[in-house]
Amino acid sequence: MTAITQAQIEMLISLQNIEFSKIEVKKTLDAVAAKVAQLEGELKTFSDDVESEKQKLRDSQARCAEFEEQIQTNDTLVGKIEEKRRSVKTEREYQSLIKEEEQLRARKSQIEDEMIVCMDQIEATTQAIATKEKELQQIQQQVEDDIQGVQQEASASETRHADLAREWEAMATDIDARLLEKFVKVKSQTTDGRALAPVRDAICMACHMNIPPQMYNELQRFDSLKLCPFCFRILYWDNASGA
Numbered sequence: 530m531t532a533i534t535q536a537q538i539e540m541l542i543s544l545q546n547i548e549f550s551k552i553e554v555k556k557t558l559d560a561v562a563a564k565v566a567q568l569e570g571e572l573k574t575f576s577d578d579v580e581s582e583k584q585k586l587r588d589s590q591a592r593c594a595e596f597e598e599q600i601q602t603n604d605t606l607v608g609k610i611e612e613k614r615r616s617v618k619t620e621r622e623y624q625s626l627i628k629e630e631e632q633l634r635a636r637k638s639q640i641e642d643e644m645i646v647c648m649d650q651i652e653a654t655t656q657a658i659a660t661k662e663k664e665l666q667q668i669q670q671q672v673e674d675d676i677q678g679v680q681q682e683a684s685a686s687e688t689r690h691a692d693l694a695r696e697w698e699a700m701a702t703d704i705d706a707r708l709l710e711k712f713v714k715v716k717s718q719t720t721d722g723r724a725l726a727p728v729r730d731a732i733c734m735a736c737h738m739n740i741p742p743q744m745y746n747e748l749q750r751f752d753s754l755k756l757c758p759f760c761f762r763i764l765y766w767d768n769a770s771g772a
């Protein structure tokens with residue numbers, strides 16, 4: 530049986546309160562980290578979108594350049610045919626050249642139509658990029674402001690967290706080493722970080738189970754360390770119930 534005094538119990542309660550404050554501050558810091566990650570993710574999605582529009586533009590420009598080249602080749606071929614036509618000997622040869630030239634001109638007109646579509650695409654994409662880049666700039670500014678805001682909030686929390694950690698250390702040095710060890714061990718075994726549980730009217734306030742009457746009586750003497758038989762937390766009698 531570990532001996533304990535009421536003063537020691539009170540120190541453990543203070544220690545636990547510091548612990549709770551630390552948990553709360555940690556939650557704020559985690560929320561800040563999550564918020565920053567979310568904002569950065571949104572920004573990334575948006576700039577990826579702008580980048581994909583730019584790729585679309587490059588593709589259209591490349592296609593347009595190809596069409597231009599095809600038209601030039603076509604013009605060269607037509608020129609050559611016109612040259613040949615001047616020196617043909619037979620009507621049949623002449624007709625064959627005319628037919629070839631017609632085909633080339635028809636193909637050229639087809640390429641020109643495709644090129645118009647391609648140039649329209651370039652124009653539309655260029656406009657879309659301009660609009661999106663403007664939007665991106667605004668979002669970037671917004672995200673930077675937001676991140677700065679949450680980081681300022683975090684900085685205050687970090688200071689608070691460091692203060693609490695120091696308070697914890699200072700408090701811990703005053704507590705009996707074995708008792709502190711017990712406290713830390715029990716705390717590590719709970720899911721909510723609560724090592725201590727008040728007992729009111731013979732009920733453990735952590736797990737809401739009834740404490741055996743004998744144990745309840747002993748608790749009120751504040752002279753030995755008692756663990757809840759159900760949730761294994763360190764118990765202390767909380768006479769705030771007016772008993």
Ligand SMILES: [Zn+2]
Nearest residue numbers: 733736757760
């Ligand atoms: Zn309990």
